[in-house]
Amino acid sequence: MREAKAILQKQMIDTRKNRAVLIQFILFPLITIVMSNAVNIQDMPEHFYLKLFSVMYLAMAPISSMSAIISEEKEKGTLRALMMSNVSPVSYLLGVGIYDLAACMLGATLMSRICGMNGEEWRYYLALMAIGFLISIFLGAAIGVLAKNQMAATSLQVPAMCILSFLPMIGQFNDTVAKVAKYFYTEQFYQLLNNGIHGKMSTESMVILACNAIIVLGVFILAYKKRGLNRE
Amino acid sequence: MIEVTNLSKSFGTKKVLDGISMTVRDGEIFGLLGPSGAGKTTLIRVLTGQLKFESGEASVMGADVRKLSGEDKKQFGIMMDDLGLYERLTAYQNLKVFTDIYGVSVDAIGKVLAEVKLDQDAKKEVSKFSKGMKERLRLARALVTHPKVLFLDEPTSGLDPQTAKEIHEIIRNRKEAGCIIFLTTHNMTEAEKLCDHLVLLNEGKIVESGSPRELCLRYDHQKRIEITTTDGEKEQLPFAGGAVERIEQVLKEGRLLTIHSQEPNLETVFMELTGRKLEA
Numbered sequence: 454m455r456e457a458k459a460i461l462q463k464q465m466i467d468t469r470k471n472r473a474v475l476i477q478f479i480l481f482p483l484i485t486i487v488m489s490n491a492v493n494i495q496d497m498p499e500h501f502y503l504k505l506f507s508v509m510y511l512a513m514a515p516i517s518s519m520s521a522i523i524s525e526e527k528e529k530g531t532l533r534a535l536m537m538s539n540v541s542p543v544s545y546l547l548g549v550g551i552y553d554l555a556a557c558m559l560g561a562t563l564m565s566r567i568c569g570m571n572g573e574e575w576r577y578y579l580a581l582m583a584i585g586f587l588i589s590i591f592l593g594a595a596i597g598v599l600a601k602n603q604m605a606a607t608s609l610q611v612p613a614m615c616i617l618s619f620l621p622m623i624g625q626f627n628d629t630v631a632k633v634a635k636y637f638y639t640e641q642f643y644q645l646l647n648n649g650i651h652g653k654m655s656t657e658s659m660v661i662l663a664c665n666a667i668i669v670l671g672v673f674i675l676a677y678k679k680r681g682l683n684r685e
Numbered sequence: 686m687i688e689v690t691n692l693s694k695s696f697g698t699k700k701v702l703d704g705i706s707m708t709v710r711d712g713e714i715f716g717l718l719g720p721s722g723a724g725k726t727t728l729i730r731v732l733t734g735q736l737k738f739e740s741g742e743a744s745v746m747g748a749d750v751r752k753l754s755g756e757d758k759k760q761f762g763i764m765m766d767d768l769g770l771y772e773r774l775t776a777y778q779n780l781k782v783f784t785d786i787y788g789v790s791v792d793a794i795g796k797v798l799a800e801v802k803l804d805q806d807a808k809k810e811v812s813k814f815s816k817g818m819k820e821r822l823r824l825a826r827a828l829v830t831h832p833k834v835l836f837l838d839e840p841t842s843g844l845d846p847q848t849a850k851e852i853h854e855i856i857r858n859r860k861e862a863g864c865i866i867f868l869t870t871h872n873m874t875e876a877e878k879l880c881d882h883l884v885l886l887n888e889g890k891i892v893e894s895g896s897p898r899e900l901c902l903r904y905d906h907q908k909r910i911e912i913t914t915t916d917g918e919k920e921q922l923p924f925a926g927g928a929v930e931r932i933e934q935v936l937k938e939g940r941l942l943t944i945h946s947q948e949p950n951l952e953t954v955f956m957e958l959t960g961r962k963l964e965a
C-alpha cells in the first residue's frame with residue numbers, strides 16, 4: 454500500500470508537467486462546458502452535449518492516459534527502477550489506476566456540475582461514469598502492458614479509441630452502424646445516460662456490459678501474462 | 686558476502702558468462718574489469734535477480750539470487766544506465782519516490798544530494814540536467830535507501846576526471862560505512878586506484894583475479910627498460926639478461942637519448958592475457 458501511494462503521488466506531480474496526458478483529462482470537460490453554453494438549439498434534449506461528450510471522454514481519456522503513462526515508464530526505464538525496488542506490479546497498477554480514475558472523475562464531476570446536473574440524477578451519472586472509466590482503465594493498462602514503447606502504444610490506442618468513441622456517435626444516424634455499435638460498452642453507456650435514472654435497463658444491455666467488462670479484464674490478464682511489467 | 690560458483694549464462698546460442706566463480710568479501714570494493722561486451726552488465730543483472738541463468742550458483746548475503754525476496758532486494762542499491770530517471774520531476778522528487786517506497790525518512794534525501802554535490806540543483810527538473818548530473822543522481826538514488834550492497838555499473842564512464850574523483854570518494858566512504866561494493870569498469874586506472882579486489886573478465890571468462898598490487902607483482906616479468914637512441918630508435922630491454930650490457934654499449938657509443946623503466950600495469954597484464962586492449 455505504501456508503494457501504491459508513492460506511485461500515486463509521483464503521478465500527481467508528473468502529470469502536472471506532462472501536457473500530453475494532462476490534455477486528455479481536460480479536453481472533453483472543456484469542450485462540453487463550452488459547447489453547452491455556446492450552442493443552444495431549440496428543442497435540444499436536456500444535457501445533450503454533456504451526454505455525448507461524456508461517452509467520448511470515457512472512451513478516450515483513461516485509455517490514452519493509462520497506456521501513455523505505462524508505455525513511457527517502460528521506454529524510459531523508470532518502471533525497471535521501480536521493479537528493482539521491489540514495487541509489485543499490482544501496487545504499481547493500483548497506484549496509476551487510482552490516480553487515473555480520480556483524475557477522470559474530477560473531470561466528469563466538474564463538467565456535469567457546470568452543465569447543471571444535480572441531486573439523484575447527478576449521482577447516477579457519476580456512478581455510471583465511474584464504471585465506464587474503470588473498464589477503459591483496464592483496457593488502457595492492457596495496451597500499456599502489451600506495448601514495448603510509446604510508439605507501439607499509440608498504434609494500438611488510436612484504433613481502440615476511435616471505435617469506442619465514434620461508433621455511438623455514428624450509430625445515431627446510421628442503423629447498420631448502430632447494430633454493431635450496441636455490442637460495445639460505450640454505446641451501452643450512451644443509452645444508459647440518455648435513458649436517465651428512471652429508464653429501465655434491458656437484460657440484453659446488462660449482458661453486453663458484463664461481457665465487455667469480462668473481455669476487457671481477460672485482455673488485460675492475457676497481456677499481463679504475456680508481457681508482465683518487468684520483462685523485456 | 687557475494688558468492689558465485691561456476692555460473693554460466695547464454696543468450697540464445699551465445700555464451701555470455703562462462704563458468705564464473707568468485708567471492709566478494711564484506712567491506713571491500715570489488716571491481717569487475719573488462720572490455721566492452723565482456724559480460725559485466727550481464728553479471729550484475731544476474732546477481733540482482735533481473736536475469737535467469739542456466740547453470741551454477743550465486744548468492745548475495747546468503748540469499749540465492751534465483752529466489753531473492755522483496756526484503757533481500759531492498760538491501761541492494763543499483764546504479765545502471767537502463768534504470769531511468771523521471772525527467773519531469775526534480776532531483777528531490779525523484780529520490781522522494783524511492784524513499785517513500787522504502788519507508789526511509791526524507792531527511793536522507795538532502796544528505797545524499799549534498800554527498801553527490803547536487804544540493805544546489807535539488808529543485809531543478811531532471812530534463813535540464815547534464816549527463817554528469819544525471820549520473821550523480823542515479824548514484825544518489827542507489828545510495829538514498831541505505832543499501833548494504835551497492836552494484837555500480839560503470840559509475841564514472843563518460844564523466845570528467847574531477848567528477849569521477851568525487852564519485853570515488855563517495856564510494857570509499859560507503860565502504861568505510863560497511864557496504865559491500867561491486868562495481869564494473871573498463872578503466873584500468875579507476876580499477877587500480879579504487880578496488881581492493883579485481884577480477885579481469887574477457888568474453889565471459891575470468892582471466893585473472895587478485896588485488897591490483899598482486900596482479901602487477903604476478904606479472905613482474907613484464908618489467909622492461911626502454912631506451913631511445915639519438916637516431917630515434919626505441920629498444921625494449923628485459924630486466925633480466927642483457928640489459929646492462931646493452932645500455933653500457935649504447936652509452937659508450939654516445940647514442941643514448943632517454944632511458945625509462947616500465948612496470949606492469951593492468952593494461953599490459955590484460956594485453957598479455959587476452960591479446961586485446963581494455964579500452965577500444
Ligand SMILES: Nc1ncnc2c1ncn2[C@@H]1O[C@H](COP(=O)(O)OP(=O)(O)OP(=O)(O)O)[C@@H](O)[C@H]1O
Pocket residue numbers: 696701719720721722723724725726727728871
Ligand atoms: N538481452 C540480451 N539479449 C541478447 N544478447 C545480449 C543481451 N544483453 C547482452 N547481450 C550480449 O551479451 C554480451 C555481454 O554484454 P554485457 O552488456 O554484459 O557487456 P558489458 O561487459 O557490460 O559491456 P559494456 O562495457 O559495453 O557495457 C554482449 O555480446 C551482448 O551483445
Ligand SMILES: [Mg+2]
Pocket residue numbers: 725726727838
Ligand atoms: Mg555494460
